[in-house]
Amino acid sequence: MTTNLLQMRNFCIIAHIDHGKSTLADRLLEQTGTVVGKDRQEQVLDSMDLERERGITIKSHPIRMMYDAPGGGNYMLNLIDTPGHVDFHYEVSRSLAACEGALLVVDAVQGVQAQTINNLYLALEHDLTIIPVINKIDLPAARPDYVAEQFIDLIGCDPDDILKVSAKTGEGVADLLTAIVELVPHPEGDPDLPPQGLIFDSIFDPYVGAVAYVRMFQGTIHKGERIRLFGNDKQFEVGEIGWFRLKRMATKSLAAGEVGYIATGAKDVRHVRVGDTVTLAEDPCSGPLPGYTVVKPMVFSGMYPVDNDQYDDLLDALQKLQLNDAALTWEKETSAALGFGFRCGFLGLLHMEIIQERLEREYNLNLIATLPNVEYELKTKDGTVRLVENPALLPDDREIQEIREPIVHAEVITPKEFVGPVIQISLERRGVQNKMEYLDTERVAIGFDLPLSELVVDYYDKLKSVTRGYASLDYEYARHQVDDLIRLDILINGEIVDALTCIVHRDNAYNWGLKLCQKLKELIPRQMYAVAIQAAVGTRVLARTTVKPFRKNVTAKCYGGDISRKRKLLEKQKEGKKRMKQVGSVEIPQEAFLAVLKVER
Amino acid sequence: MSDARGRYGLYIHVPFCSSICSYCHFARTDRHDSGLRRRYAEALVREYELRSEACPALGSGHRRLATCYLGGGTPSLLEPENLRRVLAGTLGRSETVDDPEVTAEANPESLTAELATVWREAGINRVSLGVQSLDDHVLRLLGRDCDAATTARGLELACARFDRVAADWILGPGVELASLCDQLDRAVDLGVEHFSLYLLEVHRGTALQQDLAAGKLAMPRDAKFEHLYLGAVRHLAKRGVRQYEVANFARPGAESRHNSAYWRGVPYLGLGPGAHGFSGRGRYANPGAVEAWLAPLEGGRLPDGPVDPLDLQARRLERVILGLRTTQGVPLAWLPAGFDPEPERADRLWDVREGRLVLTSRGFLRIDTIEEFLA
Numbered sequence: 001m002t003t004n005l006l007q008m009r010n011f012c013i014i015a016h017i018d019h020g021k022s023t024l025a026d027r028l029l030e031q032t033g034t035v036v037g038k039d040r041q042e043q044v045l046d047s048m049d050l051e052r053e054r055g056i057t058i059k060s061h062p063i064r065m066m067y068d069a070p071g072g073g074n075y076m077l078n079l080i081d082t083p084g085h086v087d088f089h090y091e092v093s094r095s096l097a098a099c100e101g102a103l104l105v106v107d108a109v110q111g112v113q114a115q116t117i118n119n120l121y122l123a124l125e126h127d128l129t130i131i132p133v134i135n136k137i138d139l140p141a142a143r144p145d146y147v148a149e150q151f152i153d154l155i156g157c158d159p160d161d162i163l164k165v166s167a168k169t170g171e172g173v174a175d176l177l178t179a180i181v182e183l184v185p186h187p188e189g190d191p192d193l194p195p196q197g198l199i200f201d202s203i204f205d206p207y208v209g210a211v212a213y214v215r216m217f218q219g220t221i222h223k224g225e226r227i228r229l230f231g232n233d234k235q236f237e238v239g240e241i242g243w244f245r246l247k248r249m250a251t252k253s254l255a256a257g258e259v260g261y262i263a264t265g266a267k268d269v270r271h272v273r274v275g276d277t278v279t280l281a282e283d284p285c286s287g288p289l290p291g292y293t294v295v296k297p298m299v300f301s302g303m304y305p306v307d308n309d310q311y312d313d314l315l316d317a318l319q320k321l322q323l324n325d326a327a328l329t330w331e332k333e334t335s336a337a338l339g340f341g342f343r344c345g346f347l348g349l350l351h352m353e354i355i356q357e358r359l360e361r362e363y364n365l366n367l368i369a370t371l372p373n374v375e376y377e378l379k380t381k382d383g384t385v386r387l388v389e390n391p392a393l394l395p396d397d398r399e400i401q402e403i404r405e406p407i408v409h410a411e412v413i414t415p416k417e418f419v420g421p422v423i424q425i426s427l428e429r430r431g432v433q434n435k436m437e438y439l440d441t442e443r444v445a446i447g448f449d450l451p452l453s454e455l456v457v458d459y460y461d462k463l464k465s466v467t468r469g470y471a472s473l474d475y476e477y478a479r480h481q482v483d484d485l486i487r488l489d490i491l492i493n494g495e496i497v498d499a500l501t502c503i504v505h506r507d508n509a510y511n512w513g514l515k516l517c518q519k520l521k522e523l524i525p526r527q528m529y530a531v532a533i534q535a536a537v538g539t540r541v542l543a544r545t546t547v548k549p550f551r552k553n554v555t556a557k558c559y560g561g562d563i564s565r566k567r568k569l570l571e572k573q574k575e576g577k578k579r580m581k582q583v584g585s586v587e588i589p590q591e592a593f594l595a596v597l598k599v600e601r
Numbered sequence: 602m603s604d605a606r607g608r609y610g611l612y613i614h615v616p617f618c619s620s621i622c623s624y625c626h627f628a629r630t631d632r633h634d635s636g637l638r639r640r641y642a643e644a645l646v647r648e649y650e651l652r653s654e655a656c657p658a659l660g661s662g663h664r665r666l667a668t669c670y671l672g673g674g675t676p677s678l679l680e681p682e683n684l685r686r687v688l689a690g691t692l693g694r695s696e697t698v699d700d701p702e703v704t705a706e707a708n709p710e711s712l713t714a715e716l717a718t719v720w721r722e723a724g725i726n727r728v729s730l731g732v733q734s735l736d737d738h739v740l741r742l743l744g745r746d747c748d749a750a751t752t753a754r755g756l757e758l759a760c761a762r763f764d765r766v767a768a769d770w771i772l773g774p775g776v777e778l779a780s781l782c783d784q785l786d787r788a789v790d791l792g793v794e795h796f797s798l799y800l801l802e803v804h805r806g807t808a809l810q811q812d813l814a815a816g817k818l819a820m821p822r823d824a825k826f827e828h829l830y831l832g833a834v835r836h837l838a839k840r841g842v843r844q845y846e847v848a849n850f851a852r853p854g855a856e857s858r859h860n861s862a863y864w865r866g867v868p869y870l871g872l873g874p875g876a877h878g879f880s881g882r883g884r885y886a887n888p889g890a891v892e893a894w895l896a897p898l899e900g901g902r903l904p905d906g907p908v909d910p911l912d913l914q915a916r917r918l919e920r921v922i923l924g925l926r927t928t929q930g931v932p933l934a935w936l937p938a939g940f941d942p943e944p945e946r947a948d949r950l951w952d953v954r955e956g957r958l959v960l961t962s963r964g965f966l967r968i969d970t971i972e973e974f975l976a
Contacts, residue, residue, distance in 0.1 A: 528947045564909040570976040585941035
């Protein structure tokens with residue numbers, strides 16, 4: 001490749017979810033002739049079915065485009081399509097660090113959202129050149145002028161600098177390409193110095209092992225050379241090196257300024273972590289690039305096969321998913337109610353949902369997932385401190401000195417008429433408001449410190465419902481903080497169902513227990529006999545409800561009739577009961593384990 | 602004389618009726634003439650041959666024929682020569698046990714002394730009479746083409762001519778317990794040894810369904826059904842007729858061997874329109890329309906119909922649902938893990954006897970619900 005640095009542009013697209021990032025990427029690929037003919041489809045860069053279906057990007061997808069600028073000159077444009085969700089905040093920040101410019105895309109109908117702002121700040125932290133883009137101007141409800149004003153307020157740009165496009169129709173995309181070449185600075189870096197490359201993502205390939213996606217900041221790495229990673233000091237031989245089209249394109253080397261990949265042969269992506277710096281073992285650069293952290297899971301959930309026979313399959317599936325997802329953690333766990341399973345750790349709720357969905361769809365597993373919870377710091381009376389990821393493992397109240405829970409900084413952006421309800425639901429969830437800022441005449445940014453445990457339960461759904469979907473949320477971990485927390489157990493027919501145990505604030509325990517019992521009563525179907533549901537703190541029962549026995553209709557089909565039909569009917573009913581877990585003699589449906597999510601406060 | 606070889610059954614469906622009962626959803630037709638009935642008899646024999654070839658496990662001496670059942674429809678509408686042809690071409694060509702049970706269903710009004718003689722000579726040794734009721738009002742509500750007096754005469758004739766007589770009653774609109782018990786008493790006194798009591802079911806497309814929709818009559822409520830059913834169960838027991846299946850009652854030793862074999866999972870050949878058969882490994886069903894069944898057989902091949910190959914799991918499930926129908930019940934070991942068999946907890950819908958779960962009469966009445974939990 002002979003393109004010199006002056007003709008390279010590395011950029012990313014940042015946007016709130018659903019603002020059209022992937023569609024805009026599609027148009028750029030088309031207009032530069034990168035994707036033609038049979039490769040054309042919606043969201044070309046989103047390779048997982050799940051990504052296409054949910055309209056989200058989970059992994060980064062870099063791609064190189066060659067662009068003949070109308071004014072002359074052939075440019076190499078590297079687009080790094082980043083994940084667009086708060087759960088993948090760290091990955092986003094690493095992708096941004098690999099670029100010189102960012103297209104900040106905002107939906108012409110919805111305007112600026114929480115993630116827009118967060119991503120913008122993140123991009124500014126990395127000194128990226130921002131190109132403001134208003135997308136979806138083809139929609140009848142589009143308000144480009146209004147959104148333009150938001151942009152001007154937000155980044156202080158000139159109205160003429162704002163590009164108005166429709167990724168759907170392609171309108172304005174040609175101008176956008178010109179703007180990228182004109183505005184985004186070319187990369188710098190000496191290809192002859194010792195190599196220094198940033199790993200901004202990594203995937204696992206069964207044929208070549210862990211593959212690092214890298215942005216070279218200086219030097220040149222060749223195929224066959226021995227590389228070294230700063231973070232874990234491991235060395236690998238470069239089995240393959242190259243750049244990205246829709247697939248990986250092998251080449252001989254990657255030089256300063258370029259974006260490409262290095263196949264390391266590592267057996268596990270956890271050895272090739274996002275944010276790490278790659279250099280040569282023999283000729284190392286002076287030090288790592290800044291900003292490397294090992295991301296830690298924030299949200300935990302027990303995952304159990306409904307059918308115990310699927311335990312090994314679940315283990316196998318988790319191992320396979322982990323190959324490609326360094327942020328997923330799990331350890332074996334046994335529940336008296338659910339049998340053998342795993343306590344899994346996730347970056348956030350979306351990450352959790354994605355993993356659960358992939359386990360079920362790609363690995364055909366039938367799972368029970370317990371209520372998501374957070375990691376508590378527990379200080380016992382004997383002075384030791386330990387972490388508890390599973391509420392059921394919290395010891396007796398008398399042994400506990402204090403419990404600290406994770407608190408997040410949450411930022412909500414909402415139209416001003418919903419400020420009251422937003423504050424109300426946040427305070428109900430033990431939030432402490434610490435910021436309120438008018439972004440313009442219509443929108444308000446409100447900041448809260450909020451226990452993560454409250455956020456993972458139902459905060460986002462509730463926020464969406466009280467603001468009719470208009471509010472947006474972003475959050476980041478702040479600290480662990482002491483509060484008066486206790487363990488609330490649920491007993492079914494007198495036996496504690498450990499998978500339903502939760503940790504709540506002492507003041508809310510009674511109310512919470514009562515509502516949880518009522519909700520479980522709705523969710524547990526009638527059985528052959530009465531089912532008693534109790535909520536208890538220690539030995540003290542706070543609330544009790546009963547599921548009445550099945551009303552046994554006189555339905556005897558006295559004719560023996562068609563046995564095949566009868567059997568198939570029963571098989572179908574049984575299929576419907578697949579998501580039921582037999583706990584003692586009671587059949588409990590999957591929803592019941594998530595009952596807390598459905599409790600109205 | 603004992604023979605270690607297995608047994609099998611033969612079911613022959615005769616689809617002809619003189620009039621259609623309002624509740625009936627079986628394969629039946631009232632459009633037929635002697636030409637069609639003759640073609641039917643020939644095709645039935647042909648089907649026996651083809652099925653025996655297709656299923657050698659039943660046909661070639663591996664198993665002996667133990668029971669034969671002619672159901673309908675109305676087998677008593679089949680003229681003597683057609684009946685002889687059918688039995689000679691099937692039963693007559695099978696290796697049977699020493700004393701096969703050969704049952705034919707009859708309508709009370711179509712059973713005559715002459716027919717009884719023909720049947721006995723053809724080998725029929727048990728008659729099942731579709732009495733349904735001995736009350737004119739109830740018979741009218743059911744759309745039966747026959748009054749109570751005629752029905753009673755048919756019952757008397759059957760009891761006079763056959764050692765083994767079974768009779769069916771329907772529990773439905775207009776039935777009162779006192780009258781029902783009187784009717785059952787009359788039948789017991791005449792010598793009926795076997796009773797079937799059916800709760801009337803409403804099937805789509807029947808005249809009964811239209812009548813109900815139009816408000817011409819109403820189905821009894823659950824409580825009324827329960828009152829009738831449990832009352833009849835108790836009454837028959839007092840007369841020495843014991844419940845041995847959801848809908849079937851007999852003097853000890855007089856149980857239907859043919860039906861009992863169904864519930865034990867014994868294989869059987871089913872012949873005729875709408876008939877079902879069971880090879881031991883899978884089930885098949887014939888098309889219900891007479892022409893759809895007849896045409897392929899006249900062309901020398903078996904009619905197409907649904908085939909249900911049973912895998913191990915399906916066979917297990919069948920074993921449970923069939924076993925639950927009888928007073929033999931099912932071993933607790935067959936029931937799902939975690940199932941709590943304690944009868945007190947289940948409102949005495951079942952008993953546990955010698956490691957087997959056996960439904961009580963109250964349980965039988967709710968078997969569909971119970972199956973959902975036990976299957």
